[in-house]
Every structure is written in structure tokens, then in C-alpha cells.
Amino acid sequence: MNDATGMPQRVLVVGGSSDIARQILLLLARRRLVHVVLCGRDLAAMEEVAGELRRVGVSRAECLSLDLTEPGGLGELAEEATERLGEVDLALFSAGELGSAELEELDAARVSQMVASNFSGQAAIALELAKGLLRQGSGRLVFISSVAGVRVRRANFVYGAAKAGLDSFAIGLSEALRGTGVGVMIVRPGFVRTKMTAGLPAAPFSVGPQEVAAAVLAGLEEGREVVWVPAPLRLVFGLLRLLPQALWRRLPG
Amino acid sequence: MSLAEERQLLAGWGRAGKSAARLVSPSCTQEAEKVLAALGNEGGRPAIARGLGRSYGDAAQCGGGTVIDCRGLTAPFEISPSGLCRAGGGLSIDSLLERAVPAGWFVPVTPGTRQVTVGGAIASDVHGKNHHVDGAFAAHLRRLELVAPTGRILCGPEDPAFAASCGGMGLTGVITEATFQLIPIESSRIKVETERAGDLDACMALLAERAEEHRYSVAWVDGLAGGRKLGRSVVTRGDHARPAELPAGAAKDPLAYRPRQRFRAPLAPPLSPLSPATIALMNEVWYRKAPRTSKTSFESIASFFHPLDAVGDWNLLYGTRGFIQYQYVVPFGAEEVVRDSLERLGRAGHPPYLVVLKTFGPPGQGHLSFPREGWTLALDLPLGRAGLAEVLDGLDELVAEAGGRVYLTKDSRLRPELLEQMYPRLPAWREEARRLDPDGIMSSDLDRRLGLRRSPEKKALGK
Secondary structure (H helix, E strand, C coil): CCCCCCCEEEEEEEEECCCCHHHHHHHHHHHCCCCCEEECHHHCCCCCCCHHHHHHHCCCCEEEEEECCCCHHHHHHHHHHHHHCCCEEEEEECCCCCCCCCCCCCCCCHHHHHHHHHHHHHHHHHHHHHHHHHHHHHEEEEECCCCCHHCCHHHHHHHHHHHHHHHHHHHHHHHHHCCCCCCEEEEEECCCCCCCCCCCCCCCCCECCCHHHHHHHHHHHHHCCEEEECCCCCHHHHHHHHCCHHHHHCCCC | CCCCCEEEEECCCCCCCCCEEEECCCCCCHHHHHHHHHHHHHCCCCCCEECCCCCCCCCCCCCEEEEEEEECCCCEEEEECCEEEEEEECCCCCHHHHHHHHHECCCCCCCCCCCCEEEHHHHHCCCCCHHHHHHCCCEEEEEEEECCCCCCEEEEECCHHHHHHCCCCCCCCCCEEEEEEEEEEEEEEEEEEEECCCCHHHEEEEEHCCCHCCEEEEEECCCCCHHHHCCCCCEEEEEEEEHCCHHHHHHHHCCCCCCCCCECCCCCCCCCCHHHHHHHHHHHHHHHCCCCEEEEEEEHHHHHCHHHHHCHHHHHHHCCCCCEEEEEEEEECCCCHHHHHHHHHHCCCCCCCCEEEEEEEECCCCCCCCCCCCEEEEEEECCCCCCHHHHHHHHHHHHCCCCECCCCCCCCCCCCCCCCEEEEEEEHHHHHHHCCCCCEEEEEEEEEHCCCCCCCCCCCCCC
């Protein structure tokens, strides 16, 4: 169960080796977390996170192999993870792959794969899980979106477009679930210094994964539907969204 | 009998942590029995009884399962010449008082609202301002009728099912009927002595001194006053007035009883009108209005026992995010826990909006009954600002270390790993609950969250 302060006991993570997910789980472990199922591609990295969680008092932390680009297995994975947890209080969608935005590096297969891992694969699992949470009568879905999807830029447009898809899907799902006891929270971080962005120059308002995690926990406790990290990005992107494309194109960073 | 599939989103009085469940509404004991039998046949789907929804937390909700709405179980309702009351589990204290008071009877124990059912009062083993002399509700209970998943039983104080059901949070079955002793009253007025106390020590001294001399006593504490004023409060002590004591107007019709609801909150405002600033202002006025030295006045039953009932749906005033009521009891000698709680909440920027302090007498029979000898502090805390979870987790630890416990009826967030320490009779309760409900049909969100019926996955203590 989630308690009145929004703290879950059983958590399912899609994108289980993400730095942001790891920090969120470490904070949840200080409160009510007892059982977590990590799903993702990198089993070795997830096992490491699972071990760390067990060491800080989470009684069960397991890993499941997941390939978001294989649409066939997604429904089964949702089922398997739900069965292991018994109840899903919170499902966290934190898979992300920055990939490339260079036309010569991209092809049909690469684009399909990036869209699947950032958007469609996660949306497919989210839908199956949402139905489970509906039967349960309560629960929460948390999507790690990105400001890259709020207004798409040349520099990461495939990633940004996929995140825009995920963000919009989450908004729609949230409307579909209104009044059911199942909630949705969308997290829109700016530039986060993680292994995904390693080597890239940090953009203004850049944050670490710990700051994202702290904002997510505050959002859960405050019952928010949208969380910007850092908070001023809400205003910044409110304005940036209105910029003419000719100006937007010229912005540095 | 098959049960229809109609979902409803339910919350406790604090309006946080909602969950959707199927609602069924039996109108008599036989129907309640049929509901439980049908649930048994369905296999595996849990159910819990719900009365008027005044539990602050998630005790009367059951996400994905079935909630048995007991408000229709109002029959029977009889008061014998000796004041023995036989009432349906769904009868409200409100309806009960409407008939009992003009006849010269009063409930042995009333919580701060009369909008609770008899079944709920037993399942929570509610207490009132008289716990230090009269104990909790179950102490006055002669018999109860329980529809458990294993069948209907009648039990009295000597039966194991009685100790498991009183304060048992509805997890042994549906309480469909009860017989309990009312107390005789000669008037519907309370003779109240009001006095203010400048700080926590003064407040505790007033509550503790000559405690037995007054049947009812309670302190309203200013939760926003800190520093030297920490714990400043208004202490009220009362007794049922004799007609001879009443002022002329009231003496004409000493048993007159006309409780009124003056206002109703129409909907939860998007921005709560309650804030530390408005509460501080209201508290200041309330404190200053109270007399420096003891002053006697006469109050109606409604204004003395159920002041908040005058505003219907007052819980909506906390806004859309709702609130938590955190109530605990710590033994006498652990006064520092009370001080520490107020200080920590103030420091963390989460001052309680409503604070009530009183003393408890010895515990009753119920295995999970909340009261025990000591100080009980109830704190109303608005939700919606991060940081409260951490402060309350810290308070849980303080309370447990002092040998105290948190009240399950109010709870919506307790640290599950402290449950057994706070409720040492949990193993005995679990055994009896298992006997009455071997298939685990009775369950609630509270039960699942804390692992009341079965011990949850162990989580290491500490940070």
C-alpha cells in the first residue's frame, strides 16, 4: 500500500539500471520500501542496485530481464513482475536512451529502437500495469519524462520526440485514470548528470540524480501530478515554448 | 447470493490515500451473513466493514476488494428501564443520543464526534474525555453479535472473540449488534470548568491534579505556540450537571437535547483557508478568550463533546490533499515525548493545526485496543507539503521507545516495523482472528499496509 504521505512499499521499475531510479529507490528505502522488482537490459548493473537496496534494509530486491524493443514480451513481463510483487504500489518508468541525432548515424532500425526504449515499449507496459492497478483500486505510475520532450531540439530530436510521446501518453493516461484511485506523476528534469549524459557539456539548470530523486519524493508526498527539476524550469519552459522557431534554433546549449 | 460489481472511491476522514472498492449495503444481520458467505464462495477477495467513515486513515477501505456499508444495520434499538441499550451495529451515536438523552440516559463513552456507528465504536474501542475514570467503549459492553467469515456468534467479555473484536479494526468480522450499559443523567447540560495554562508543564499539572474529581477532562493545546509558550492551552473539566445547578432558563427543561449543525463545507477549496497564519490567529483568540483562573459555565452535550460536528464535512476545509491525525499514547513519566513532538513539528515547519492532550486510565480487554495509562496527544496535520513523512517517522520511534503506541483508527502512515512493539498483544490477536477467519477474508488497506493479520516482510529498523 501507499501510505497517506505517498510512500510505497512495493515498487516496480522499468529501466532498473538508471541512475535516477537508483537514487529514488535509495530514498524510498528510508521510508516504507520492502520489495522491489527491477526490469531492464543490463542485468549486472541491476544486480548491483538490488544488492545495495538489500543492504539498506529492503527485504526483497529482484531483477527481471527486459528488452523494450521486443513488443511481444512486454505484457508478460508486466504480469510476471506484478505476480512477484503481489501488489504494485508504484511503477516507475525510468528507461532512457539518448542515442544519436545525426542523420548519417540514424536509420529505420535505430529510430524504431530509440522510440521503443524511450516511449512505446514503456507505454505498452504502463498500460498493462495501469489495468492491474485499476483492479487493485489504488497505486501510482511515475514517468521520468524530460524537458527535451517539452520543446524538441535539433541536438537530440529523436530522443526528445520519444520523450514528448511518453509525456503526452502519461498525461492522457492520467486523465483516463482520474477518480479511480490510481494516480500518475510526470517528472520533467532538465539536464541530469548521469551515465546517459556522460561526456556531454552540461546545460543550464543541470542537476544530479540525487536532486531528481529528492524532487520525486517530495512530489509523491505532496501528491503532485507534474514535477519539474529544478522547479524554475517550469517557468523557463513556459516561456521557451512560446519562442519562434527561428530564435529557438539559435539558443546555445 | 451474488454480489454486484459497482466500484466506489473511498477515503478516510483525512481524505488522503483513497482506494476503489465494491460497496455492498446489507440492511440486516441475515443479509450481512449472506454477504460474507458469498465472499467466501468467491474466494480470495478481501472485505471490510465501514460505518460513517470517521476513521481518519484507511481502516474502513479495501482497495480492489469489498467494503460492507453497515449504515443500514440500525435495528434493533431498545433501551431497557435499567439503561441497558441494545443497538444495531450501524446505529449512529447521533441517533442513539436523540432518543436516549430526553429519557435521561447518556452513552458511557463518546468520541469527539457523534457521527460514528456503534459497530465502529467497538471495532475502534473508542475513548472519550472520561477515559481516566470510565475506560473505553468496550468496558461498558455486555455482549456483541459478530458475523465472522466462519459464522454468526454472540460473545461477551469472557469470550476470546470479544477481546479480538473490541479494538480489532473490523478484522474479525462485521459487528451487527451490541448491548451496552448507558449512564443515567439528570440534565443534558455539562457543568464545565475552564482554565488556561501558560505552558505545557502547567497544562499537564492541571490535567493530572485531582483528575478523578471530574468525569471529563481535556486540554486544547495551541500547536503554533513555541518557545516559552510551548504547550499553552485551555483545560476544560466537566461533569453532568444536576438540574438544581442549572441557570433558570435551562432548568425548565433539563433534558432538552437539540444538537445542531450550523454550517456545512460545500466542497474542498483548491486552496485551503487553513494555514499556519490563520490558525495562529484563531488560536490566539481562543487562548485569550479563556479565563486565567478557573471559571464555571454550562454547556450543551453537543458543544462540550462534539464541537466540530457543528460544521458538517469540516474535513474538506483542509483542501484537496487532506490531512493526517496523528494520535499516540505514552506512559506517565514520558512527558518529554509530548514536548519533543510539538518542538520537532514546529522546527520542521509542520505545526499541528489542532492539538488535544488528555490522560488515559488503565487499558481494557481488547488485544489491539489503543488506550493505556498515560498521556495521549492528538495532532491534526495538513498534507501537501513535503517533509512531514520524515518527521512523523521520527516521532513513531520516540513513541515506541517510550513504550507508547499510535492509534490505528487515526493512522494512515505508521512505520509497520514498529507495530509489534507498540501492540505487544498482536500475536494473541492474530491467533484469534485466524480462528474466526481462517481464509483471511477480512482485510482492509490498513491491514495490508501494516501487516496486521500477517507479519509483513521484515524491514530492518533504523535509517
